[in-house]
Amino acid sequence: FFIQLLESVCEDKPSRKAEPSERTNTLALTDDLHLPVAVPEVPSSPRHEFPADWSLKTRLLFMSSQPFTWAEHLKAQEEAQGFTQHCRATETNLPQSVQEPKLSTELRCAFQQSLVYWLHPSLPWLQLFPRIGADRKIVGKAAPWxxxxxxxxxxxxxxxxxxTSxxxxxxxxxxxxxxxxxxxxxILFRAAGLAGSDVITAVISPTTRGLxxxxxxxxxxxxxxxxEESRTRKQKNSEENMENKVANSLKVGNGLEDGEEPAPSDDEDESFSWLEEMGVQDKVKKPDTISIKLRKEKHEVQVDHRPESLVxxxxxxxxxxxxxxxxCKSLVAVAGPQAGLPPTLLSPVAFRGGTMQTLKARSINAKARVHSVYEDISSLEIVGPVMPHSLHALTVLLKAAQQGAFSAALYTHEPTAVFNAHLDAANPALNKETVCKDLTACGLHPKTLDQLSQCPTLGKSSIRFLEMKDYAYSWKS
Structure with a gap:
């Protein structure tokens, strides 16, 4: 169906804002909320958990028929408790359904806890995520360095x-x-035990031949x-085609005659031994080492700046x-708006030199058209660098607060979508219990840890639309 948010029914009522402007720097819902939003088709087989999505999100838009009033006007004590729970990695286990979400202090504190992340460097007047393609947003800002x-x-x-920390x-x-x-x-660094790998892994995208x-x-x-996956697939297809050709030739009686020489292979074409037999090996210019190397790396060079260049x-x-x-000197730009600015570090836990930040949240009520009938709909917008653990933690809270029924539009930072690719480091036989036991002190909720320990299944794509009905997930990537 199609959803069209027409107008905020509480646009002039400050009580409907997620956070008072004098306490929290919230972001207004962007203009595209008022445009028709096509809800994509979702898989027909709902599950009780959605796959891990390792891409970074720039924005989440949750929608539900149930209000998000529980996410508004957090008290100072609830904010403080949420920060404390984050720093102490406190596990919050909510019931399947919270009957009075607005009155649930536990839910509201957990919501604050789920919004926390850590950043370096901290330069409040600059937008430090995303960094790829961010020149236009940074240009003109003070950069004394x-x-x-x-x-x-x-x-x-x-x-x-x-x-290093x-x-x-x-x-x-x-x-x-x-x-x-x-x-x-x-670059995404993952601890041993996550994404199905039993060793530390780092994935880099996009890359170039120079890097x-x-x-x-x-x-x-x-x-x-x-x-390598593409090369293996092509080789397999080539072998299958060759087998089919041989089978067909045998079937029609076109096999090689006795004593007939088979067609030369590509490797034989590249051999220059026959030049020696003719005595002209010194007169014919043969490809030098550099030319041969470039030819071998031709396919590798072609993937520069593309998802396939994932390292x-x-x-x-x-x-x-x-x-x-x-x-690495090329890690930092030498010219342009980002010149001299160190890379952005994003982490779910505290580290030396890191600054605690919170994702920006705001709720709004509006009218929506569903099957030619206007209905009340509530939405909750989350803006910022949304990491995998935050996405999972928020869905766990919404599952309980919205009575197992909500949908979400997920906006992906596209260069990171390829982080969901299945890698050769993955070990499907990795013991889940061992992983959870070894990573108990990593700061993640056990349910989130269980999700992130799974082998990636989304390929080079990411989740774009997530829906929960009757406490079961379906999604579109």
Whole structure:
């Protein structure tokens, strides 16, 4: 069906805002809320859990026939309790259905807890996420470091300390994952036990041949899983086609005659041994090493800046990657609005030099047209860098507060959608109980941890639309 939000029925009533303007910097709902929103078709087989989505979201828009008044006007004590619960990684287990959500202090504190994330650097006048394609939003803003090399060195030194702190937390399984957002690419570091892998992994996207060459020169072992998957698939298809051709030729009696030489292979075409037999090997120019190397890497070069350029680094090589990134000069822009600005670090848990931030939330009531009939509909908008654990935590709260019925439009930061690809590091036989036990101190709720430990199943796409009916999920990617 189609939903058209016509007007806010409480536009002039401050009591309907999620947060009073004097206490919280909330963002108004964007104009596209008032345009027709096509609700995509969803799978016909609902499940009690949706797959892990490792992409970063810029915005979530939840809709429900039940009001979101419980998410409005949090008391100072509820805010403080929510922050405390986050810092202490307190588990909140709500009943299947909260009868009076607005009166549930436990629910409201858990809502505040789910909005918290950690950021470095912290420059309130700049939008530090997303970084790819952010020049237009940053241009014209004060950037005293852009022409001051000494200040740039101080910022990068501070950034290196924070980056190293996050990696050490990850290695100790006290941080489940974190993101490094540069102006050209994004990196997702995941602790051992997540995404079906039994070792630490780092995925980088998009990449270029120059970056990959620099990593190789630094001794970093990595793979291009999507390129290799494509190559394997083509090889398999080629073998199947060859088998079919042979079978058909035998069937019609066109097999090779006795003594007939088979057609030369590509490898044989590239052999130059016959030149020696003719005695002209020195007179014919043969491809040099560089030409052969470029030909072999042709397919790899073609994927630059595309999702297929995803790089996977595993195990101890992630530590080498850490040192490489700290010393990589191309990590920071040398010109333009982002010149001298260190990459953005995003984490679900506290780390050295990190600043506590909260996602911006606002609810609004409106009229919606459903099957030619206007009905009241409530919506809750969440804006900011929404990480996987926040998405899952929010859906758990809405499941209880909205009586198992809501829908959500998810806005993905597109360069990170490929993080949902199934990687060769995945180990389907990984013991879930062992994973949960090893990562109990990582700061995530056990249910969230269970979801994120699963092997990725969304491929190169991400969840765009999520719906819950009768406490069962369906989604569209």
């Amino acid at each position: 852009s022409q001051d090399e000494a200040l740039q060195q101080v910022l990068m030194s501070d950034w290196s300390v924070s980056f 996050l990696y050490n937390l990850l290695k100790a399984k006290l941080c489940p994952y974190f993101y490094v957002c540069t102006y050209q690419f994004t 990959r060459e620099a990593m190789r020169n630094d001794g970093i072992e990595f793979s291009l899983p999507l390129v 996977l680094v595993k195990g101890t090589n992630t530590f080498t990657l850490l040192n490489f990134l700290i010393n």
